[in-house]
Amino acid sequence: MAWLAAGEGYEIALVEGRVAARSVTGRAAGRQLKTLPKALKDHPEVDRLRRLAEWLDRHAAACVAQVDGWMVSSLPVPTELLARVWPDEAWQNALRDLAVVGDDPDEVGFLRDATASGELKVVNLDGETVRLSPRTVTLPHPVLLPDLDDVREFAAELGIVQQVEQIHRATWRKPDEVSATATEVRDYAGGVFPTRFSLAARATALGYRVSGGYATCKVRDAGAGSGTEAAVWIGEPYYDDETTTGALSWHDEDGRAVTLAKVGPVAWSEGMRMAAALYAGRKIEEGGDA
Structure with a gap:
């Protein structure tokens, strides 16, 4: 985010979700300060950036919650929708590296990109980057993934970190035999x-x-x-x-x-x-x- 003028001698910006300041004069000119100067704590621009940071945090949490909801709903998600939200950093962080399934239910890949044309770039379980253009995709719940242990091992090799808990989500499988009447x-x-x-x-x-x-x-x-x-x-x-x-x-x-x-x-x-x-x-x- 660009640095904004705030009072005499200072500029402010959001850095890693927090309001940071730097001096524009003297020996420290251009250097980010460790703490916010007392003179800026009640400045209107600082207050505006704080409120923006709070909104961004809520937005990021809402994106993660929505993607988690798609995963546990087992409903198809339009590829066009993923392409539209992908430029938004919060959506991108929530979606990146999630396991997705397109037209072939046996072809699982980790989502790396979604283009404006509706094309998805995924890394398949052979380690190859492939392009998919299905009308919809699903974000499978891990209990539905065959060979889940192998998928987890491969994800570790790729260094995959998911914002939405999917492949490392704790799972329970229903016993083969349960009472026909128990609830x-x-x-x-x-x-x-x-x-x-x-x-x-x-x-x-x-x-x-x-x-x-x-x-x-x-x-x-x-x-x-x-x-x-x-x-x-x-x-x-x-x-x-x-x-x-x-x-x-x-x-x-x-x-x-x-x-x-x-x-x-x-x-x-x-x-x-x-x-x-x-x-x-x-x-x-x-x-x-x-």
Whole structure:
């Protein structure tokens, strides 16, 4: 970002998301200062840049959240849309190096560029840079990727770092045999928290929605006609005493319980991921009776 005049003898700019200043006079002319001079702290231009920095942070977070939503929704994303948002640095950071799948479901590549003409440049699993022009692409959830360990190893060789947690996302695979009538999983039930508020706060901090007595997340599996909501019981609202994590269950868009046998692979993995993340914050007993 260009340096802007701010008062006598100083210029300011956003540097790595923070307002920085440099002197334009004296021996330090042109050199960035370690701290913002006291004379600039209440300057209108400084305030304007601070508000811009806050907006950019919110925008970057919104881009990451949207791309994460595309991944867990299993819905196709128009290539033209990716090309339009790619020039925006926040969108580009969220999308770069994500695994994408075009017309061939068996051809996975890491996204490196999207041109204005709607062409995608990806590095395939053979290490070759190829150009794709599918009408839509999907950003596959890692539980759907065949040979996920090999994909992770190859990504490490390329030095790939993803802003959106995809290939290194923790995954859970549904057991081959589950009860035909069961609707709950209790693997992560019983985690003790000092208060219901602390458990709800953890859920919110992890990005999950708290509704009534549940922490929830919405997921859509490929081919599913509607979305599924995973829910973990966290206790009655306004309950101030000690509480524990409850069972994990899934519900359709009408609120009906979904049997475990009908829960899709992405919904299963994301539900278990939520339940495990909540349970990880529980109180740990110490001492001989732990």
